[in-house]
Amino acid sequence: MEKKILFIVGSMRNHSFNRQLANDAKKMIGDKADVTFLDYRNIPFMNQDIEFPAPEEVARIRSEVEQADGIWIFTPEYNFSYPGVLKNLLDWLSRPLKQGDFGGASAISGRKVTFSAVAGRAAAKGSRAKLEEVLKLMRTDIMNEPVTAIAVGPETMMSDELVLTDDQKKELEAQIDAFLKFIG
Ligand SMILES: Cc1cc2nc3c(=O)[nH]c(=O)nc-3n(C[C@H](O)[C@H](O)[C@H](O)COP(=O)(O)O)c2cc1C
Structure with a gap:
């Protein structure tokens, strides 16, 4: 059966380079997997007062995560970490599904x-390290190598268009091949 990969983009920006990279990856994957994007714009800020029962939008995104064979996060770096919108999403995904079931299963635990x-000059070194740390804490099954990490300079930043070099295309292809095997 065709594998399902869920893409999560850590930027809400219309011309997000991370979304452009995700679109490139989706094209390269083609019919090798069923790729969908998680739309999490409308989830509320995490607040334990509204955690149970889960708000409708949270229940929806949890179900999408649970149905995916693999999850692929594309994220910028904001101040040496990943953006707050992504942290909020991960916070919702990290929580037990049953009230009081501390340490129990969450929507993301065990997921590949x-x-x-x-990102900018350091190709998101800080945000990648912090994301890896939090994904480990959430007991996910991480494939951290090979990785596609792209540094954009001021010209690209102003152009709003990400054009991959041949080397970057190769990096992305290598990550796609490895991830398809990882979830296979
Ligand atoms: C609030 C904020 C903080 C940022 N901090 C960093 C940073 O620490 N390191 C870095 O390389 N780029 C940083 N950037 C630049 C973004 O990573 C870069 O603009 C990236 O392309 C944004 O992702 P997007 O194109 O997918 O929206 C920052 C941008 C913003 C808006």
Whole structure:
């Protein structure tokens, strides 16, 4: 049966380079897997007062995560970490599904995950390290190598268009091949 990969983009920006990279990855994957994007714009801020029963939007995104064979996060770096919107999503995904079931299963525990990043000069070194740390804490099954990590300079930043070099395309292809095997 065709494997399902869920893409999560850590940027809400219309011309997000990370979304552009995710679109490139989706094209390269083609019919080798069923790729969908998680739309999590409308989930509320984590607040334990509204945690149980889960808000409708949270229940929906949890179900999408649970149905995926693999999760691929594309994230920028904001101040040496990943953006707050992504942290909020991960906080919701990290919580037990049953009230009081501390340490119990969450929607994301045990899931196969990989990540890529487009950011400034250091190619998101800080956000990748912090994301890996939190994904480990959430007991996901991480594929952290090979990784696609792209540094964009001021010209690209101003152009709003991410054009991959041949080497970057190769990096992405290598990550796709490895992830398809990892979830296979
Ligand atoms: C609040 C904020 C903080 C940022 N901090 C960093 C940073 O610490 N390191 C870095 O390389 N880029 C940083 N950037 C640049 C973004 O990573 C870069 O613009 C990236 O392309 C944004 O992702 P997107 O194109 O997918 O929206 C920051 C951008 C913003 C808006």
